[in-house]
Amino acid sequence: MFSRYKKNTTATPKVTTLPPKGAAPAAAPAHPPAQAAPAEPPKPVSLRRPTKAQPATAAPMDKEAKRRERIGELKLELHRELLDSLNLAALENATESDLRAEINAITDEVLSQKNVVLNRDDRSTLNKELFDEVKGLGPLETLLQDETVNDILVNGPKQIFVERAGKLQLTNVTFKDEKHLMRIIDKIVSAVGRRVDESNPYVDARLQDGSRFNAMVPPIAVDGSLVSIRKFKKDKLGIDDLVAFGAFSEEMAAYLQAAVSTRLNVIVSGGTGSGKTTTLNALSSFIADDERILTIEDTAELQLQQTHVGRMESRPPNVEGKGEVSPRDCLKNALRMRPDRIIVGETRGEEVIDMLQAMNTGHDGSMTTIHANNPRDGISRLENMVAMAGIEMPLKAVRSQISSAVNLLVQASRLQDGSRRMTSITEITGMEGDVISMQEIFRFQRVGLTPDNKIIGHFTATGVRSHFSERFRLWGYDLPTSLFEPVAAE
Numbered sequence: 470m471f472s473r474y475k476k477n478t479t480a481t482p483k484v485t486t487l488p489p490k491g492a493a494p495a496a497a498p499a500h501p502p503a504q505a506a507p508a509e510p511p512k513p514v515s516l517r518r519p520t521k522a523q524p525a526t527a528a529p530m531d532k533e534a535k536r537r538e539r540i541g542e543l544k545l546e547l548h549r550e551l552l553d554s555l556n557l558a559a560l561e562n563a564t565e566s567d568l569r570a571e572i573n574a575i576t577d578e579v580l581s582q583k584n585v586v587l588n589r590d591d592r593s594t595l596n597k598e599l600f601d602e603v604k605g606l607g608p609l610e611t612l613l614q615d616e617t618v619n620d621i622l623v624n625g626p627k628q629i630f631v632e633r634a635g636k637l638q639l640t641n642v643t644f645k646d647e648k649h650l651m652r653i654i655d656k657i658v659s660a661v662g663r664r665v666d667e668s669n670p671y672v673d674a675r676l677q678d679g680s681r682f683n684a685m686v687p688p689i690a691v692d693g694s695l696v697s698i699r700k701f702k703k704d705k706l707g708i709d710d711l712v713a714f715g716a717f718s719e720e721m722a723a724y725l726q727a728a729v730s731t732r733l734n735v736i737v738s739g740g741t742g743s744g745k746t747t748t749l750n751a752l753s754s755f756i757a758d759d760e761r762i763l764t765i766e767d768t769a770e771l772q773l774q775q776t777h778v779g780r781m782e783s784r785p786p787n788v789e790g791k792g793e794v795s796p797r798d799c800l801k802n803a804l805r806m807r808p809d810r811i812i813v814g815e816t817r818g819e820e821v822i823d824m825l826q827a828m829n830t831g832h833d834g835s836m837t838t839i840h841a842n843n844p845r846d847g848i849s850r851l852e853n854m855v856a857m858a859g860i861e862m863p864l865k866a867v868r869s870q871i872s873s874a875v876n877l878l879v880q881a882s883r884l885q886d887g888s889r890r891m892t893s894i895t896e897i898t899g900m901e902g903d904v905i906s907m908q909e910i911f912r913f914q915r916v917g918l919t920p921d922n923k924i925i926g927h928f929t930a931t932g933v934r935s936h937f938s939e940r941f942r943l944w945g946y947d948l949p950t951s952l953f954e955p956v957a958a959e
């Protein structure tokens with residue numbers, strides 16, 4: 470088919486076959502051959518770069534794939550054998566080494582029965598996979614144990630992606646089939662007393678290690694179950710790590726320390742997976758140890774370092790639609806629990822009302838995250854949430870409530886090269902007429918791209934003096950004026 474943008478791959482008609490200009494037409498055949506057609510007008514040059522169609526395929530070569538398949542079949546058979554010969558009740562209490570020994574013995578027996586010889590590596594892989602199957606989460610186990618993996622994303626049994634350093638990669642890990650995948654999903658959700666099936670096709674849960682888990686099963690998931698896991702990091706990235714990674718600058722860290730210590734209300738805004746929770750967690754390290762902190766989350770992810778922390782996890786309704794404890798319920802209750810600070814993992818619904826009220830009425834120093842792509846959007850998002858919570862309030866009143874509740878918006882972003890950075894720190898300074906006035910204090914200034922598409926840029930102050938300078942000074946955080954001076958581009 471002819472496409473204006475398609476690359477011209479067919480040979481261009483040879484100019485020599487055309488009659489010379491002005492020459493009398495030769496006795497042309499009744500049906501001239503196609504190549505003798507008059508020259509096409511030159512094709513417009515595409516302004517776009519050619520896009521490389523890069524099918525996401527895993528690396529394994531044919532031979533390797535076959536080998537894996539053979540081991541997969543063996544594993545299945547061995548697994549069946551194992552389930553027959555193991556006493557599942559005793560399994561619960563078996564020590565890891567006992568179970569491994571048992572598995573080794575059964576593998577040896579079956580392999581010799583079948584006259585199959587495996588090399589030492591294949592054999593230990595097989596034993597490990599069997600162990601993971603019986604005790605852990607099957608094929609996912611290796612990825613869960615891989616420290617470099619942040620997210621695990623399963624699109625049906627044969628396609629598992631991981632996120633490493635902000636980039637998605639297809640792995641060669643697969644499930645045998647949808648049934649196998651469902652078995653693992655069931656194992657996870659039944660461990661937390663939940664169920665997932667056709668009538669209840671999606672579920673949130675927390676894995677034993679604290680990782681956040683979400684699954685959606687067919688028929689809603691069309692090509693097989695969809696699973697997303699946000700791995701739990703035992704050692705959450707702290708302020709120093711984030712500064713070292715280039716997520717923000719030392720100057721920004723000093724400013725944020727003053728902001729959190731002097732109890733400004735902070736909202737971390739950002740897209741999905743942009744590092745909001747990580748930033749919130751890092752910011753919380755600036756809270757003094759003698760404060761009573763209450764945290765409210767859908768899935769407990771925050772790891773606060775302070776001594777006096779009360780953690781709450783909201784609960785969705787059960788199969789009969791009962792038993793829900795919404796974030797708003799938790800928040801209302803938290804206000805009766807004498808908190809010094811309230812941290813809400815993510816504000817996405819009607820709890821926004823109580824959050825704003827809490828921030829306005831004595832629980833300053835509270836923090837939360839919202840989904841938004843820039844600080845201005847963040848404010849609109851808050852306004853929309855208030856409107857959707859069914860509160861009949863004039864827009865100006867909503868805005869004035871927001872402007873007096875929120876002091877600081879911290880923008881987290883995942884940039885196109887996979888790096889996560891704090892791209893803006895913006896203060897809310899009040900209202901000007903009907904509009905909330907804001908001033909950006911720090912930002913990430915992009916300069917360009919390296920040949921391998923890494924972003925070049927630097928953090929800089931905008932030169933605007935902080936609205937809270939006086940407050941910082943009174944609380945003993947005398948930030949030098951040089952902190953707020955813009956950094957010249959190198």
Ligand SMILES: Nc1ncnc2c1ncn2[C@@H]1O[C@H](COP(=O)(O)OP(=O)(O)OP(=O)(O)O)[C@@H](O)[C@H]1O
Nearest residue numbers: 619702714716740741742743744745746747748889
């Ligand atoms: N600056 C950073 N450098 C490297 N990795 C980071 C950085 N910030 C966050 N991460 C990693 O990125 C992943 C996502 O971070 P996080 O959970 O904080 O994102 P989020 O915005 O809260 O995501 P979600 O929208 O799903 O709640 C985590 O595994 C985290 O460890």
Ligand SMILES: [Mg+2]
Nearest residue numbers: 745746747815
């Ligand atoms: Mg989060």
